[in-house]
Amino acid sequence: MMAALYVVYVLIGLSLFFALAGVVGMLRMPDAFCRMQSSTNIATLGVLGVIIGGIIYSFVFLHNGEMGVKLIVLGVFYIVTVPISGHAIAKGAYHHGVRPEKDMVCDQYGEDLEK
Amino acid sequence: MTTLLFFAICFAVLALCLIIRLVKGPSVADRAVAADSIDILSDMALVLYALYSGRAAFLDIALVTAILGFVGQTLIAKYLEGRL
Numbered sequence: 001m002m003a004a005l006y007v008v009y010v011l012i013g014l015s016l017f018f019a020l021a022g023v024v025g026m027l028r029m030p031d032a033f034c035r036m037q038s039s040t041n042i043a044t045l046g047v048l049g050v051i052i053g054g055i056i057y058s059f060v061f062l063h064n065g066e067m068g069v070k071l072i073v074l075g076v077f078y079i080v081t082v083p084i085s086g087h088a089i090a091k092g093a094y095h096h097g098v099r100p101e102k103d104m105v106c107d108q109y110g111e112d113l114e115k
Numbered sequence: 116m117t118t119l120l121f122f123a124i125c126f127a128v129l130a131l132c133l134i135i136r137l138v139k140g141p142s143v144a145d146r147a148v149a150a151d152s153i154d155i156l157s158d159m160a161l162v163l164y165a166l167y168s169g170r171a172a173f174l175d176i177a178l179v180t181a182i183l184g185f186v187g188q189t190l191i192a193k194y195l196e197g198r199l
Binding site: 005009012013015016019020022023026027032035036039042043046047050051054057058062064066067070071073074077078081084085088089090091092093095096098 | 129155178
């Protein structure tokens with residue numbers, strides 16, 4: 001019983017570490033696309049630890065199946081939608097005129113747009 | 116368990132730190148991404164508070180804010196792309 005509690009705490013702590021790394025990256029990265037990459041770090045690894053730990057906690061300690069099922073739905077929703085919105089915002093930023101700070105070595109998306 | 120409340124406060128503090136990027140961000144995409152990350156981090160704080168208090172209603176709120184954040188960010192991306 002106590003071992004499961006420590007597993008939950010370790011999962012949430014790992015997730016907190018990844019969220020902290022993502023926040024530091026979003027505050028210190030040099031240009032917009034690097035910051036988008038850090039934000040996906042928050043949205044995937046920062047979420048999954050909390051969700052899995054919460055599922056274990058609600059089934060083992062709270063004996064509350066309702067909360068566990070809602071957490072499963074929330075986790076599946078995050079896994080499905082985070083890549084979609086990240087891809088969409090990166091594409092939109094490129095079309096809006098945001099470019100990386102250093103000169104790009106190759107710009108294949110721009111070459112595809114010119115065709 | 117008080118540890119869950121401590122973790123929830125940590126996530127809320129991280130979400131507050133991102134307001135710096137929301138105010139300062141040079142481009143629109145930076146601000147949209149920062150707002151979505153604040154949404155996700157406050158969602159995690161809500162989930163942890165729901166586990167702490169044992170009430171499932173906070174999870175409903177977390178689900179609704181997740182859906183609204185996804186729809187909002189995708190709409191902003193479409194608008195920036197010029198196809199809306």
